[in-house]
Amino acid sequence: xxxxxxxxxxxxxxxxxxxxxxxxxxxxxxxxxxxxxxxxxxxxxxxxxxxxxxxxxxxxxxxxxxxxxxxxxxxxxxxxxxxxxxxxxxxxxxxxxxxxxxxxxxxxxxxxxxxxxxxxxxxxxxxxxxxxxxxxxxxxxxxxxxxxxxxxxxxxxxxxxxxxxxxx
Amino acid sequence: xxxxxxxxxxxxxxxxxxxxxxxxxxxxxxxxxxxxxxxxxxxxxxxxxxxxxxxxxxxxxxxxxxxxxxxxxxxxxxxxxxxxxxxxxxxxxxxxxxxxxxxxxxxxxxxxxxxxxxxxxxxxxxxxxxxxxxxxxxxxxxxxxxxxxxxxxxxxxxxxxxxxxxxxxxxxxxxxxxxxxxxxxxxxxxxxxxxxxxxxxxxx
Numbered sequence: 256x257x258x259x260x261x262x263x264x265x266x267x268x269x270x271x272x273x274x275x276x277x278x279x280x281x282x283x284x285x286x287x288x289x290x291x292x293x294x295x296x297x298x299x300x301x302x303x304x305x306x307x308x309x310x311x312x313x314x315x316x317x318x319x320x321x322x323x324x325x326x327x328x329x330x331x332x333x334x335x336x337x338x339x340x341x342x343x344x345x346x347x348x349x350x351x352x353x354x355x356x357x358x359x360x361x362x363x364x365x366x367x368x369x370x371x372x373x374x375x376x377x378x379x380x381x382x383x384x385x386x387x388x389x390x391x392x393x394x395x396x397x398x399x400x401x402x403x404x405x406x407x408x409x410x411x412x413x414x415x416x417x418x419x420x421x422x423x
Numbered sequence: 424x425x426x427x428x429x430x431x432x433x434x435x436x437x438x439x440x441x442x443x444x445x446x447x448x449x450x451x452x453x454x455x456x457x458x459x460x461x462x463x464x465x466x467x468x469x470x471x472x473x474x475x476x477x478x479x480x481x482x483x484x485x486x487x488x489x490x491x492x493x494x495x496x497x498x499x500x501x502x503x504x505x506x507x508x509x510x511x512x513x514x515x516x517x518x519x520x521x522x523x524x525x526x527x528x529x530x531x532x533x534x535x536x537x538x539x540x541x542x543x544x545x546x547x548x549x550x551x552x553x554x555x556x557x558x559x560x561x562x563x564x565x566x567x568x569x570x571x572x573x574x575x576x577x578x579x580x581x582x583x584x585x586x587x588x589x590x591x592x593x594x595x596x597x598x599x600x601x602x603x604x605x606x607x608x609x610x611x612x613x614x615x616x617x618x619x620x621x622x623x624x625x626x627x
Contacts, residue, residue: 275468276470277469277583289478290478292566292568292570292572292576293573320581358573360485360563360577363487363558398565398570399566400566416478416564
């Protein structure tokens with residue numbers, strides 16, 4: 256007899272690595288970034304090795320800054336690729352997912368549409384690196400929390416403030 | 424940037440004066456006593472922001488600081504979704520708390536925030552002689568961390584750390600719990616520190 260159990264994705268048995276703004280992690284454990292506004296949560300996953308990487312990107316361009324590579328799209332993506340390759344991950348096997356890039360405050364003069372610029376820049380770099388973007392939940396006005404589970408075939412769950420969630 | 428104890432005390436006093444003005448106006452609008460915590464000035468690494476501001480559904484009324492310094496930072500009136508509903512119910516004479524926000528609620532929150540934040544900035548301007556004007560209010564009802572993160576991403580200066588002047592304003596009668604947070608750009612913070620130092624110099 257096959258017994259299937261319903262599991263609530265937010266009741267955890269394994270510890271989850273919380274990834275703050277500009278941070279990244281690599282491994283097969285559960286990872287999460289809460290409250291993404293204009294920021295982007297990017298996950299890279301190798302189905303061959305069940306290992307992945309996640310980064311919480313805040314801005315599109317590093318403009319030469321090197322202190323926090325995970326903070327910028329242009330430095331974060333090469334960094335994650337490098338980390339995964341040291342674990343023996345074949346670049347061609349990697350699949351990518353992104354969430355975030357919302358515009359929450361349209362009114363402010365300084366807003367300059369950072370969310371949109373983040374999305375465009377991340378997509379451009381993924382394309383330049385010949386990485387496959389398989390799924391996305393980006394743009395709009397809503398904040399998002401993102402949960403990444405490499406052990407469950409790289410599942411990425413996006414949750415909104417109203418409590419609803421969807422897999423991407 | 425690290426602050427000395429004296430600088431921290433001076434900034435906390437500045438926050439105290441601003442928040443006291445804001446608390447008075449909130450109390451007048453609710454016609455009920457409002458309690459105020461001791462203001463705190465904390466330096467927060469952006470990677471650790473979620474330890475201070477969570478993902479719970481909240482109402483954030485945000486103002487950009489304008490005036491002498493064009494992009495001086497932000498002031499945010501931050502309250503839980505439930506407190507936000509209770510505040511508009513109190514003002515609009517309603518009792519149902521289990522309902523979605525409507526246009527009246529949103530407009531009331533913007534207006535209350537506007538009055539409080541204007542009072543806060545009047546208080547700091549009186550003390551410092553340095554005028555920070557609030558932009559028109561912008562309201563977001565969503566995850567608090569996502570809203571704060573969006574403001575930090577659009578700050579004029581590239582930073583890894585933000586300074587938050589945070590004071591808790593509560594009204595027991597109406598079960599309203601809110602925070603008023605000033606998040607200055609480094610340019611404004613330096614200006615405030617210079618002016619406070621001037622004030623503390625012994626007279627010649």
